[in-house]
Amino acid sequence: MPRSPHDSPRSNVRRMTALTSAGAAVALAAGTLVALGSVPAQAAAGATLPFTSVEAESATTTGTRIGPDHTQGSLASEASGRQAVRITAGQRVEFTVPRTANALNLAYSVPDGQSGTLNVYVNGTRLSRTLAVTSKYSYVDTGWIAGSRTHHFYDNARLLLGQTVQPGDKVAVESTGTQVTVDVADFEQVAAAAGQPAGSVSVTSRGADPSGQGDSTQAFRDAIAAAQGGTVWIPPGDYRITSSLSGVQNVTLQGAGSWYSVVHTSRFIDQSSSAGNVRIRDFAVIGEVTERVDSNPDNFVNGSLGPGSSVSGMWIQHLKVGLWLTGNNDNLVVENNRILDTTADGLNLNGNARGVRVRNNFLRNQGDDALAMWSLYAPDTNSSFDNNTITQPNLANGIAVYGGTDIAVRNNLVSDTNALGSGIAISNQKFLDPFSPLAGTITVDGNTLVRTGAINPNWNHPMGALRVDSYDSAINATVNITNTTVTDSPYSAFEFVSGGGQGYPVRGVTVSGATVRNTGTVVVQAEAQGAATFRDVTATQVGAAGVYNCPYPANSGAFTLTDGGGNSGWSSTWSDCSTWPQPGQSNPQPDPNRNLAKGRPATATGSQDVYTPGKAVDGDANSYWESANNAFPQSLTVDLGSTYAVRRLVLKLPPSSAWGARTETVTVLGSTDGSSFSTVVGAQGYRFDPATGNTATVTLPASTNLRHLRLTVTGNTGWPAGQFSEVEAYLTS
Incomplete structure (x- = not known):
């Protein structure tokens, strides 16, 4: 099989050393290009989701709030909103229900090596069912990734309430003894289970065990073989598969809904090629992956579904990667899925992706890039990430584009990155050869980035909310970054860097129509030679200065910022390239109860x-x-x-x-x-x-x-x- 996620990168073992150069002067001069006209209206960023989330720190609690904190290795830093609530025996968090709902999904953390249960109350009445919590899928160590430390502290657990609650009702979770850190609750109205499609082949008719006790692997294989050109039906139940499926082509795999039809396996489909026309929809695949082993294909899909395929309505959890895609996946559509708690990527288009659309998905708690395109062996071409909601990638980027031709990243919502990544990275970091650098037009439009960017522990240096990186080769593509909203970035909003230390230039970049609010240090972090044009970029509550323009390596050439008109709020320049500005007072301070020495060098x-x-x-x-x-x-x-x-x-x-x-x-x-x-x-x-x-x-x-x-x-x-x-x-x- 091809090399699995990140024998490198998101490891980002960067060769960058301390910045000691005297910075080049900023050329934020009168516009040399014609100013843009009115900025087009921005579409709503993020996915349209079937649930509404409520943060624990905004709920009523008898526990203790932790955070906010942006320091890798702390529990608060990996939480949604960088805050959460810690409860012990008898303590609770009570949520006000925001919508009609009959189901709850809870993001939480328990101490390493522990497990337990939470009592659940509806309007003060305790339910007979409890919510199981465990550290089994948390505390992932990736010692081969420099600077990563132990991470991936949180997990998700779901529960059908057995009744419908209305807006304004109260749902509480209470610790029965184990210390639990409650992060966020998702409230959802789950539709009734769907019925069997006419003419479909049920896996139970081929011997599958819906109790989860028996091994249903052969039954799934037999049903797929029998249903060629048709539909394999996965009725409500729990099914155990002990080895991966292959030879999947010209077939639909369909369940009764992701809360009802559940397949338990750590390797669902593993195949290097397919004739295509595979439709996978409306069930859950939940694995048992507790560590990241890059040589293992512990993925929902590993390899190829073939041209004209689709994946929709899936709940994918506790795997290494959701979809690690190689080979021919032309015109694949991946939409309306939830990908939770993976130890590495959520989805990675690993070369040869042509016309792929990844849209309206929700991803939480990835152990690497949530969504990535990596142009290894051949360029990813004319493919896009659109209207996805991504939260808490705890080791790398929310969205990463590593090379490729004519790629689009549009109307996504990314929040709470941690450690080795930005909200969005547009990069020529190759990791392996042969690699196809960025080419054609790269469109980055309408994205919203909230609390994204982090200190990279390998560099001891910040990464911006949106990063353009000529890591292994010059960027010569046309990169259009438009209609971006950057809110509460702990460090910078836009970073331009040659992270591999070779001083390759960044060219062809235009940033227009951006709104930057409450950035911790600077609006533009320029550390490469090259140029970019800025139009209609407005900033408020800037922590230190508008621009940090300090080439890396020293004397490698200047970065020219051209004023295209309409910019405001960030005209000042950081004057001392021997030091990095510290975040302004608006940046949250570390949790006072955190051990500052844990995991430090x-x-x-x-x-x-x-x-x-x-x-x-x-x-x-x-x-x-x-x-x-x-x-x-x-x-x-x-x-x-x-x-x-x-x-x-x-x-x-x-x-x-x-x-x-x-x-x-x-x-x-x-x-x-x-x-x-x-x-x-x-x-x-x-x-x-x-x-x-x-x-x-x-x-x-x-x-x-x-x-x-x-x-x-x-x-x-x-x-x-x-x-x-x-x-x-x-x-x-």
């Missing part, structure tokens, strides 16, 4: 065997750092990523009683630049006793501001080395 003067510095910040109190023995002093240093007003440290040793009580003599030092350290708390002895959890707390002075935290150990009564199983840092005293 850690170094030490020495370590013993496998007891490396990272073990002190991995969130696992049973693993630990141990310095070189018999060689005091020894130091552990943690880079918190930004400067914080740290008020409290919690130092831990493994809680096992095998660790006898001991006292370590520790000096706390801090630095904002990583080179000049000053003493924050002088040398003191801290007692670690297994009877009290082997934990010591250090209170820092109110004046403390640091990014780099250093603990220097000069003595240990229990072992001749520095030892910490966890070093935690908090904003609260």
Whole structure:
């Protein structure tokens, strides 16, 4: 099979280093091109959805609100709206129902390794059925992707209420013991199950077991073979398939509705070619994928459905990728689907896609790009992503176009990207060869981006809400970015960069008719040579300056911004290319209850065997750092990523009683630049006793501001080395 998602990229192992160049002057001069006339009316962005969502932080609760936070690795940062509500035993979140509904889907998180249930109440009356919650499909580790850390904290669980609720009614969820972080509730009126189409072949007539106990794989294969040119009917029920289907062509696979007909498998269709005319509609495929293994085809569709095919009305969940499409998929239509909780992409058109339309889909909680076109082996051509709603891709971009010819991205709504991505990326990052760079006309029109863009932990540098990236080759296509709305970007709105570090130019870009509101740093982040024209781009509440124009690499050439007329609110320029502007006061601050040190880079003067510095910040109190023995002093240093007003440290040793009580003599030092350290708390002895959890707390002075935290150990009564199983840092005293 072709290489599966992202043996690279969305890994984005970028070769970019710290920006130290003196920036080129901004050429936001009087327009050299004729100004546009009136901007055409923008169509509504996003999908038309069968449900209405309500955020937990806007509901009534007896729990604790967390967030907002944009820092990768925190629970709030992956939540919708960067906020959620944490409840423990007996606590609840009560939602006011926004529409007539008989079904609930809940996005939530529970601590790693735990599971439980939520009681559900309607207008104060508890239902007999409960909502199961689990961490089984969360906490995904992708150690081969630099800077990714553990991510994918949330999951979705659904429930038919057994009754119809009306607008204004109250639906509450209550913890029965497990700590649950509630993110968002979707309320939906689910239609009755559809009946069997005339002349169709039912999978149960071929021996499929709707109870889910038996293996229905052969029954599905036999039904597909019998129904060539017709329809395979999947009645209401749960069906278990233990190996993938192939040879699927000239057939319709149809269920009674995605809440009724459910196929349980981690590999539904896997085939490299098909004669096409495949119609897949109106059922659910729910997998058991709990980790990302790029060599495994753990996908709803892997390969090709063939020309003239369609996928509609599907509920796709707990797989690696929804659709990983290679081969001939000409004129494929993918519409009106829900793709949830994938450990990698939602959908990826992997070369050879001609005339593909991906529209009106809802995607939540992807572990990589939600929607991507990757022109590997051949260019994706004349294909589009239209009117999709994408939320919480927790490792990469909402929408990514990697190469291709005459591609369109129109009227999509993307929110809450995290870590290695932007809301939309238009890129010549190839990952593998042979690759077809961007060509023809790339249309990016009518999109709305909310809280998109993030700090890339590989670069320690921000990514904009909408990024144009000449990563591996110059961009020479015509790129028209029109009618864009960028709201609450934590960093910049539009980024132009040559992320591979070769200084390739970005050319042929026009940005027109954009509205930018409350961007954390700048409107335009220009870090490549080349040029772009801006018309009718208005900005309000800009955090630092209008433009950051600092070429990367240094002296690689200037980026020219041409004023096409009608621009306002972003005329200033950031003057110091040796520093990146910090977000303005409008940008949310980190959750004060979050451990700032967890998952951050850690170094030490020495370590013993496998007891490396990272073990002190991995969130696992049973693993630990141990310095070189018999060689005091020894130091552990943690880079918190930004400067914080740290008020409290919690130092831990493994809680096992095998660790006898001991006292370590520790000096706390801090630095904002990583080179000049000053003493924050002088040398003191801290007692670690297994009877009290082997934990010591250090209170820092109110004046403390640091990014780099250093603990220097000069003595240990229990072992001749520095030892910490966890070093935690908090904003609260």
